[in-house]
Amino acid sequence: MWQPRFLKHRAGYNEHRAGPQVSEGWVDPAAVILAKKDDFMDFFFRRWCLVGATLGLTTLLLCPPARSDSKGEQPQASIDRLKTEAWDALKIGQFDLSNKLLGEAAEMSHDPAITQMADWTRKFESQRQEFVAERRKQYDKAVGDVKLLEDKGKGDYAIDAAARAFLLAADKKAFHEEPWVDALIKKTVDKARQYDQNEQWLKALRLYSDLGSVEPANPEWKERLKLATRRVRLLALYTPDALKALQESESKDREEVDALLHPSTQPSTQVAKEAAGEADSFRLDWHETLRGIRLDMLRDALQDAWKNYYRDVSYQKLAVGGLNGLQALATTKGLEKAFPKLGDADKRISFLRTVDELMDKAKDAKGPSEQYVLQSTLAHLETANADTVQLPREVLVSEFADGAFGELDPFSSMIWPSDLEEFNKATQGEFSGVGIQIQSEEDGSLKVVSPLEDSPAYKAGIKAGDIITHINGKNAKGITLNQAVKSITGAKGTSVILTVRATDAKVRDHTIRRETIKVASIKGWLHRPGGGWEYFVDRDQKIGYLRMTNFTKDTAKELDSAIDQLESTGARALILDLRYNPGGLLNAATDVADKFLHDGVIVSTRPDRDTGNPATESRATNSQTDCNMELVVLVNQYSASASEIVSGALKDLHRARVVGERTFGKGSVQMLFPLNNHTAYLKLTTSHYYLPSGRCIHREENSTEWGVDPDVKVEMTPEQMRAAIDARQDLDVLRDASVPPAEGETPRLRDEPKGVEAAVAPKKDLLSSDPQLSAAVLLLRLKLAGAEL
Numbered sequence: 001m002w003q004p005r006f007l008k009h010r011a012g013y014n015e016h017r018a019g020p021q022v023s024e025g026w027v028d029p030a031a032v033i034l035a036k037k038d039d040f041m042d043f044f045f046r047r048w049c050l051v052g053a054t055l056g057l058t059t060l061l062l063c064p065p066a067r068s069d070s071k072g073e074q075p076q077a078s079i080d081r082l083k084t085e086a087w088d089a090l091k092i093g094q095f096d097l098s099n100k101l102l103g104e105a106a107e108m109s110h111d112p113a114i115t116q117m118a119d120w121t122r123k124f125e126s127q128r129q130e131f132v133a134e135r136r137k138q139y140d141k142a143v144g145d146v147k148l149l150e151d152k153g154k155g156d157y158a159i160d161a162a163a164r165a166f167l168l169a170a171d172k173k174a175f176h177e178e179p180w181v182d183a184l185i186k187k188t189v190d191k192a193r194q195y196d197q198n199e200q201w202l203k204a205l206r207l208y209s210d211l212g213s214v215e216p217a218n219p220e221w222k223e224r225l226k227l228a229t230r231r232v233r234l235l236a237l238y239t240p241d242a243l244k245a246l247q248e249s250e251s252k253d254r255e256e257v258d259a260l261l262h263p264s265t266q267p268s269t270q271v272a273k274e275a276a277g278e279a280d281s282f283r284l285d286w287h288e289t290l291r292g293i294r295l296d297m298l299r300d301a302l303q304d305a306w307k308n309y310y311r312d313v314s315y316q317k318l319a320v321g322g323l324n325g326l327q328a329l330a331t332t333k334g335l336e337k338a339f340p341k342l343g344d345a346d347k348r349i350s351f352l353r354t355v356d357e358l359m360d361k362a363k364d365a366k367g368p369s370e371q372y373v374l375q376s377t378l379a380h381l382e383t384a385n386a387d388t389v390q391l392p393r394e395v396l397v398s399e400f401a402d403g404a405f406g407e408l409d410p411f412s413s414m415i416w417p418s419d420l421e422e423f424n425k426a427t428q429g430e431f432s433g434v435g436i437q438i439q440s441e442e443d444g445s446l447k448v449v450s451p452l453e454d455s456p457a458y459k460a461g462i463k464a465g466d467i468i469t470h471i472n473g474k475n476a477k478g479i480t481l482n483q484a485v486k487s488i489t490g491a492k493g494t495s496v497i498l499t500v501r502a503t504d505a506k507v508r509d510h511t512i513r514r515e516t517i518k519v520a521s522i523k524g525w526l527h528r529p530g531g532g533w534e535y536f537v538d539r540d541q542k543i544g545y546l547r548m549t550n551f552t553k554d555t556a557k558e559l560d561s562a563i564d565q566l567e568s569t570g571a572r573a574l575i576l577d578l579r580y581n582p583g584g585l586l587n588a589a590t591d592v593a594d595k596f597l598h599d600g601v602i603v604s605t606r607p608d609r610d611t612g613n614p615a616t617e618s619r620a621t622n623s624q625t626d627c628n629m630e631l632v633v634l635v636n637q638y639s640a641s642a643s644e645i646v647s648g649a650l651k652d653l654h655r656a657r658v659v660g661e662r663t664f665g666k667g668s669v670q671m672l673f674p675l676n677n678h679t680a681y682l683k684l685t686t687s688h689y690y691l692p693s694g695r696c697i698h699r700e701e702n703s704t705e706w707g708v709d710p711d712v713k714v715e716m717t718p719e720q721m722r723a724a725i726d727a728r729q730d731l732d733v734l735r736d737a738s739v740p741p742a743e744g745e746t747p748r749l750r751d752e753p754k755g756v757e758a759a760v761a762p763k764k765d766l767l768s769s770d771p772q773l774s775a776a777v778l779l780l781r782l783k784l785a786g787a788e789l
Helices: 029-034 039-062 075-091 095-109 112-151 155-168 172-176 179-197 201-214 219-238 240-261 268-282 295-308 315-330 345-364 369-387 393-406 417-428 481-488 555-568 586-594 642-652 718-732 771-784
Strands: 413-415 430-433 436-440 446-451 467-471 495-501 507-513 515-518 536-538 543-548 573-577 601-606 616-619 630-635 657-660 668-675 680-690
Touching: 075 095, 075 112, 075 771, 095 112, 112 155, 112 179, 112 240, 112 718, 112 771, 155 172, 155 179, 155 201, 155 240, 172 179, 179 201, 179 219, 201 219, 201 240, 219 240, 219 315, 219 393, 295 315, 295 369, 295 393, 295 413, 295 668, 295 680, 315 345, 315 369, 315 393, 345 369, 369 393, 393 413, 413 417, 417 430, 417 680, 436 481, 446 718, 467 481, 481 495, 536 771, 543 555, 543 771, 555 586, 573 771, 586 601, 586 642, 601 642, 630 642, 630 771, 642 657, 657 771
Parallel strands: 543 573, 573 630, 630 657
Antiparallel strands: 413 680, 430 515, 436 446, 446 467, 467 495, 495 507, 536 543, 601 616, 601 680, 668 680
């Protein structure tokens, strides 16, 4: 009997076809023997044999022998092999191959379940190919922008476009080998050094930042960027008018570049410039920023650092760093407007001479004399300062501290008295204010993104899309977000007057009493009108979605509540989104990981030297309340610290599949050392985090491995990330349940069953904007359908 021909189905194999094979009909040997009898019997058995042979052949035609492919496999074996290879491809993010294999398995089997899986994969692959094509298009445009800017005499900005191209390049090594890249880097280095000499700090900062993006392994750009950033910070804090003058020069050039790259749009820098003049009344006085800073706080902090830093640190290094900080202060042009004695060349030179002398002594100090030299340095600085430039003591202390602790790592720093409120907001998840999320628009307007649930602002009737025109009677157009936050927040029980222009153009004054605002660290898929979250990203398949924005003292409780709601409505799988999560409290991270684990080490910490701070180890415990749903974790390059602990533990212990991009690499542990009766703190790195596999999360200067690598890598371009954030923001908006849907909106969630409170569907489809989230949904759909992932 002829058997159909099959192809080998794995990519990369040669095609082989099985030739036609024929099976003859059969005759019973007993019939042959009986046919030798008499004629009657001969006739009977001949007729019987003919019928029998015909029936036998018919049977074979109707029920042919089991077919095999070119490997000799049975059909079901071929289908199983295709599926297995498809699952293997999915595990490492080879979506194109898995799509091909599942498509062939579906065509061969005609199984509705496999057909459904193939359809999901096909739709995702189609979307992914669109993203890949868009990425290539953006890369080609960035490379084209480099040539355009150089041709038009804007070579300073060509490195901006090159940095974008490097980020978008599929092969980073090949990008660096391009001759035009090497030539551009050399020209940019020369220009950046020229800007340093001409005290054009903003221009230098931009170029060093771009050089660091294109050559991330070159430590020189990191150091030069640090100095340029320090100078800009000094101007922003002490003499914002001097910084404004630099910004205006930079803005003029930027407008010309924008006109070349985006000729059809109005330059945003011009819009920003028009709004900038409105913000003067909201400027923060540096006296308030440095309020309460004392020399004894610095002395105690330096000693704590010497004793407790995770690796050996010398007083010598701290002293040299502090003196570098003061040297930057004294040589940054423009600061004489805040500190007039810096404008006296003789006094400034005399002060700098003392700094140089103290620097030489500090560098020569060895062994036990280091501590004495540091204390002596501080004493001599006070005397020299009083005799020359006469900087306020709090300025002298603050800038020495910034330089000293800047020598350690980016995460060790002082938390001065004025910083405590903001620090507590980040770690405690609460603050005193009115409860609104705000953003700056391109025209300088202050827009309400969304009120928070049950907040004073929500109760006052402030809605998403409203514009805050005045704060306590002062024009709010053009102010920075930091200025707005400082002005709107305040002590509990006090009031703030917000003048708001609603979307109907009506302007109203709202006098709002500030209250303690608790910021939820866990959000769902869509904010329901009036409050609460829709947690299902795919209600048909019962796939839930939780986004964790940071790790606070209440995060574990919030997680328990959200999972309880999901489980009560039949959730079968969960996406835990840790993208853009900067971290937070260590115990919150271990509690979150423990919710999904039954045993094993979650994370361990240890210093590089014996500081008296012991190594630690956090282990998971088995609890009846553990979450056992299928799990995918989303991460990206902005997932840091506690986010990396959770995603790394769940990956290493094979509890979840991680999707996205490699995480930030912030694996250092900070402890708080109280100063002056807890009015200030030293935040100091005392050890590093290690995942269950033994891998250190932290990214050192020359690291090739750091953070958490995803199981399934799905990259997103900056433009795609912005589009996804915009779509995500639309889902997060808290709308008034009493207000009918706006034009273009529908009153019901997609796939929302009857009986669920009506919600306004988003204007933007997040799944079509976010390939990482779409990949997570695909993996869980397939897993729930039986895929071995």
